[in-house]
Amino acid sequence: MATTLPRPSRPSASPPNAPLPSLPVAKLRDSTSTLPDASTASPRASVSSLRSQNATRAVSSSALPTKRPQKDSTTPLPTLTAPNTPSGIAPPGKLRKTISIGSFPQPPRGIASASKPSSPLSCTSTPSSKMPPPSVGGIPNRGSSLRRSSSKMSTGSVRSASMRSPMSPPSLFNANGDMTMAGSGLLSIPSPPHSRNSSAQDSYATSATTFDDLDLDDVRGREGASHSDSKLGKDGKGNVTVSVRVRPDAGSDGARPELEWMVDGRRSLISYKGKEGGEYIYDNVFATHDNNSRVYDAAAKRLVRRVMEGYHGTVFAYGMTGTGKTFSMQGTASSPGVIPLAITDIFSYIRETPHREFLLRVSYLEIYNEKINDLLTPAPVGPNGQPGGDQVEIKLREDSKRGVYATPLKEEIVQSPTQLLRVIARGDSARRVAGTQFNARSSRSHAVVQIVVESRERVNGSSLADKRSTAITPGGVRVSTLSLIDLAGSERAAEDKARRTEGAHINKSLLTLGTVIANLSGETEDKRPGDKKAVDKSKHLPYRDSKLTRLLQPALSGNSLVSILCTIQIGSAGSVAAAHNHTAETLNTLKFASRAKNNIVSHAKKAEEAGGGVDARSLALLDRYRIEITELRKQLEEAQTQTKQRDEEEEEKVREVEAENRHEEQMLEMQLARTALKERIEHLNRLILSSKSIGVNNTTRTFSALSTRNRGSVATIDSRPVSARSSTASHALEVPSLGRTASGGSRDSLGTVQGNGANGDAGSEEEDAIGDNGDGTASSAIQVRALQADLADKNRYISTLEKRLLQARRSSQSRVSMGLAQRMGNGEEGSMETIVKERDAEIAELRARLDDKDRMITALRSAARKRDVADLRVETSTPTSRTSPEARRRVSHQRSEGGSNASSGFRHTPPTSPVGLGLLTEKRQKVKGVEEMTRILDEMITETAAGGNTNHILRRGSTLKVVSEAQ
Numbered sequence: 023m024a025t026t027l028p029r030p031s032r033p034s035a036s037p038p039n040a041p042l043p044s045l046p047v048a049k050l051r052d053s054t055s056t057l058p059d060a061s062t063a064s065p066r067a068s069v070s071s072l073r074s075q076n077a078t079r080a081v082s083s084s085a086l087p088t089k090r091p092q093k094d095s096t097t098p099l100p101t102l103t104a105p106n107t108p109s110g111i112a113p114p115g116k117l118r119k120t121i122s123i124g125s126f127p128q129p130p131r132g133i134a135s136a137s138k139p140s141s142p143l144s145c146t147s148t149p150s151s152k153m154p155p156p157s158v159g160g161i162p163n164r165g166s167s168l169r170r171s172s173s174k175m176s177t178g179s180v181r182s183a184s185m186r187s188p189m190s191p192p193s194l195f196n197a198n199g200d201m202t203m204a205g206s207g208l209l210s211i212p213s214p215p216h217s218r219n220s221s222a223q224d225s226y227a228t229s230a231t232t233f234d235d236l237d238l239d240d241v242r243g244r245e246g247a248s249h250s251d252s253k254l255g256k257d258g259k260g261n262v263t264v265s266v267r268v269r270p271d272a273g274s275d276g277a278r279p280e281l282e283w284m285v286d287g288r289r290s291l292i293s294y295k296g297k298e299g300g301e302y303i304y305d306n307v308f309a310t311h312d313n314n315s316r317v318y319d320a321a322a323k324r325l326v327r328r329v330m331e332g333y334h335g336t337v338f339a340y341g342m343t344g345t346g347k348t349f350s351m352q353g354t355a356s357s358p359g360v361i362p363l364a365i366t367d368i369f370s371y372i373r374e375t376p377h378r379e380f381l382l383r384v385s386y387l388e389i390y391n392e393k394i395n396d397l398l399t400p401a402p403v404g405p406n407g408q409p410g411g412d413q414v415e416i417k418l419r420e421d422s423k424r425g426v427y428a429t430p431l432k433e434e435i436v437q438s439p440t441q442l443l444r445v446i447a448r449g450d451s452a453r454r455v456a457g458t459q460f461n462a463r464s465s466r467s468h469a470v471v472q473i474v475v476e477s478r479e480r481v482n483g484s485s486l487a488d489k490r491s492t493a494i495t496p497g498g499v500r501v502s503t504l505s506l507i508d509l510a511g512s513e514r515a516a517e518d519k520a521r522r523t524e525g526a527h528i529n530k531s532l533l534t535l536g537t538v539i540a541n542l543s544g545e546t547e548d549k550r551p552g553d554k555k556a557v558d559k560s561k562h563l564p565y566r567d568s569k570l571t572r573l574l575q576p577a578l579s580g581n582s583l584v585s586i587l588c589t590i591q592i593g594s595a596g597s598v599a600a601a602h603n604h605t606a607e608t609l610n611t612l613k614f615a616s617r618a619k620n621n622i623v624s625h626a627k628k629a630e631e632a633g634g635g636v637d638a639r640s641l642a643l644l645d646r647y648r649i650e651i652t653e654l655r656k657q658l659e660e661a662q663t664q665t666k667q668r669d670e671e672e673e674e675k676v677r678e679v680e681a682e683n684r685h686e687e688q689m690l691e692m693q694l695a696r697t698a699l700k701e702r703i704e705h706l707n708r709l710i711l712s713s714k715s716i717g718v719n720n721t722t723r724t725f726s727a728l729s730t731r732n733r734g735s736v737a738t739i740d741s742r743p744v745s746a747r748s749s750t751a752s753h754a755l756e757v758p759s760l761g762r763t764a765s766g767g768s769r770d771s772l773g774t775v776q777g778n779g780a781n782g783d784a785g786s787e788e789e790d791a792i793g794d795n796g797d798g799t800a801s802s803a804i805q806v807r808a809l810q811a812d813l814a815d816k817n818r819y820i821s822t823l824e825k826r827l828l829q830a831r832r833s834s835q836s837r838v839s840m841g842l843a844q845r846m847g848n849g850e851e852g853s854m855e856t857i858v859k860e861r862d863a864e865i866a867e868l869r870a871r872l873d874d875k876d877r878m879i880t881a882l883r884s885a886a887r888k889r890d891v892a893d894l895r896v897e898t899s900t901p902t903s904r905t906s907p908e909a910r911r912r913v914s915h916q917r918s919e920g921g922s923n924a925s926s927g928f929r930h931t932p933p934t935s936p937v938g939l940g941l942l943t944e945k946r947q948k949v950k951g952v953e954e955m956t957r958i959l960d961e962m963i964t965e966t967a968a969g970g971n972t973n974h975i976l977r978r979g980s981t982l983k984v985v986s987e988a989q
């Protein structure tokens with residue numbers, strides 16, 4: 023409850039100082055302030071009390087309006103229809119039961135008419151502007167509220183005036199308090215002190231006339247069209263409305279107790295002519311044929327509308343078990359009750375009010391055995407998997423802004439009538455019901471539906487920008503609450519233990535409610551000294567004695583518009599005993615209703631609009647949502663900006679990755695180019711080899727001839743195959759390398775030149791590897807030189823390799839550090855390891871490539887040397903063939919010696935003849951040529967590995983070819 027107001031002033035017993043404005047309809051009421059408590063007083067006590075009161079209360083009929091009496095005089099009193107009447111709601115097939123109007127004694131015309139018109143003694147409507155300001159703290163300060171004077175004076179006047187008036191209004195009671203519908207000795211039940219509540223007083227008048235004079239649709243139309251506060255004053259609807267609804271009788275055994283009752287819906291009057299007889303007038307009396315729609319229209323519609331305007335409102339149904347409280351509040355599918363009709367109206371109002379925006383939230387709780395259960399939260403599951411685990415205890419709290427409220431309680435935000443109805447239906451299904459003696463589906467708990475309405479003025483303009491500007495300005499939110507309460511019914515002790523316990527709790531809480539309402543009448547502070555009523559001030563209001571009264575405290579203490587619907591059953595209900603029971607209960611209910619009407623004072627005021635300066639916690643949900651929406655919008659914009667940035671970064675990354683991929687592709691292309699170059703080199707090498715091979719082969723053939731001739735007598739130069747594979751492996755090149763071997767005995771051993779090259783013929787040739795210059799010295803010298811050259815080559819190549827390795831390391835280190843710096847910048851610290859691995863792999867690859875080159879160079883060199891050696895052999899063998907037979911013999915001898923001394927190794931004897939020296943010079947030149955070629959090859963390979971420049975290689979290749987051809 024956002025605001026609470028001080029209680030209005032109470033009527034004083036003092037007479038009026040000035041003439042009072044007329045009351046549209048004079049009403050007769052039993053003075054509830056003197057009625058015994060419904061729960062405690064015995065019927066007999068009630069009757070005696072009534073009698074004593076009635077004797078002194080009379081309302082003048084002289085001032086009654088003339089319109090109604092004329093109408094009434096021609097209109098018969100309404101009949102009490104049985105459930106099976108055409109307009110009734112009772113099941114079909116039942117006998118039509120009509121209580122004839124003739125069965126009731128008719129009041130005299132004047133009296134009858136007197137019940138309608140307004141009385142000059144009635145109080146004036148106290149405009150809301152004259153209402154006292156709200157009490158500090160929101161909870162009405164009953165003491166301070168009683169200091170109001172304007173209404174107090176008038177109400178007090180009413181009471182005393184009515185008591186004193188010689189013009190008694192019509193009554194069913196005679197001077198002795200006996201109920202008589204006719205006769206001269208009528209006692210008027212004095213008008214209830216409704217004037218204490220000016221609004222309520224007005225409602226008396228209007229409610230009594232409205233349904234008599236107006237077509238219901240007409241009423242609806244007019245009510246729906248008006249939302250203004252002034253309406254309250256104009257039509258006189260009050261802040262507290264008390265209605266009584268009579269339930270159709272389920273059956274009768276002929277006892278016809280209904281004959282003792284008279285229900286006059288037109289005059290909102292119920293009278294009983296039994297022992298505790300009396301006449302009761304309320305704001306509305308609904309006969310058995312009145313349906314839920316009519317009940318809602320008269321008892322709750324206006325209240326609901328005003329809740330939408332910013333007032334707090336409470337509607338509750340009270341009555342004995344089985345009398346139709348749930349039927350009235352919930353209704354049926356074909357006849358919806360107060361709750362669904364209120365929901366429809368709430369949304370109609372929202373539709374009709376485009377200048378405001380609304381937020382609705384709903385909660386639903388029950389008070390069962392003095393424990394509060396949240397009906398919208400599913401029952402927790404116990405250890406056995408069955409519902410019934412321990413629910414979080416819901417407590418009632420109170421604060422100045424919200425008043426009394428239950429917490430923690432689930433509140434659901436709803437956006438449509440269907441959604442709201444569904445939520446309530448869910449709560450209904452969770453509510454405790456059980457079969458009792460009087461009701462097969464008796465509610466065993468008090469159920470409270472609470473709909474919180476937040477609304478605020480919409481800023482003009484419907485553009486999004488306007489809405490946004492509204493969103494960032496909190497405040498201006500009005501919060502009001504509509505409480506729709508279906509109480510459990512009072513009942514006699516049941517046989518079943520569980521029902522008994524429930525019944526005890528129900529009765530206790532209803533008793534407390536009765537006590538609170540009864541004691542409300544004693545809240546008179548502004549008394550004159552010596553005023554007898556002053557003692558009432560001390561009356562205790564036991565709100566805390568039950569959860570129900572605690573929850574209803576804000577409403578009962580004047581903070582809210584209140585509509586109480588009391589349900590009764592006056593039929594025999596199938597048996598005389600039941601009828602008696604009903605009668606007692608019905609009388610109790612009627613007394614409760616009278617007390618409520620007389621004692622509850624409400625000065626509900628439109629909830630103040632929360633300003634923008636309130637702290638965040640107390641902000642209305644609507645505001646909080648607005649703020650949240652603004653914040654979320656901001657977050658969304660930020661998120662969008664971030665997303666955009668991330669997208670750009672990702673695009674950048676993608677671009678980098680693409681660049682990397684392109685680089686890799688380029689690398690791959692280069693790799694392919696290198697491979698192609700290698701192949702080209704090998705091809706060139708093969709060309710070189712094949713041009714030399716031809717010489718070798720030719721020489722070999724010469725050697726072969728020679729060796730055939732000398733087989734078995736010459737020392738052999740064995741050649742061990744050394745295989746050299748190019749990196750492509752498919753071009754394996756095996757060239758003989760020089761080596762020493764002991765070819766056993768006289769047997770020749772043949773070196774082999776094998777090649778898988780394109781020519782494919784090298785491998786098939788045999789070569790006599792004989793370093794034969796006649797004395798074997800030439801071969802030795804050649805071998806030494808060849809070995810030295812080989813060694814030099816190897817050294818050179820090793821140094822080249824070292825250089826390359828160093829370069830590779832440096833470049834990979836710099837690349838790693840660059841990559842690292844870049845990736846560290848991108849926050850990819852985890853990938854350092856990967857980078858190092860990548861670089862390691864690159865180094866390994868480079869090494870492998872260098873190894874390949876190494877092998878290739880070795881192979882090339884070996885081939886070149888071999889070719890060189892072969893040339894030398896050919897050349898040295900030629901002069902030998904031209905020497906004298908003596909010399910040949912010497913050679914032959916030496917060979918035979920060499921053969922016998924094979925184990926001593928290869929002997930190298932330098933040539934001594936001038937021919938030999940010339941040959942040697944020529945040979946040296948050739949060796950140089952080989953070295954030159956090797957050098958070119960080395961450079962070429964180095965450059966190839968470093969740059970992959972095909973043209974360059976080709977150029978070099980052609981140079982090489984030229985060199986080789988020159989040789």
Ligand SMILES: Nc1ncnc2c1ncn2[C@@H]1O[C@H](COP(=O)(O)OP(=O)(O)OP(=O)(O)O)[C@@H](O)[C@H]1O
Nearest residue numbers: 111269343344345346347348349461464465510511
């Ligand atoms: N005005 C009515 N017209 C037709 N049937 C009614 C009327 N009022 C009540 N009933 C029927 O009477 C039975 C009991 O009504 P209901 O359950 O509403 O009583 P109750 O006051 O809520 O009882 P309890 O306090 O035990 O919950 C239901 O079957 C209902 O349909």
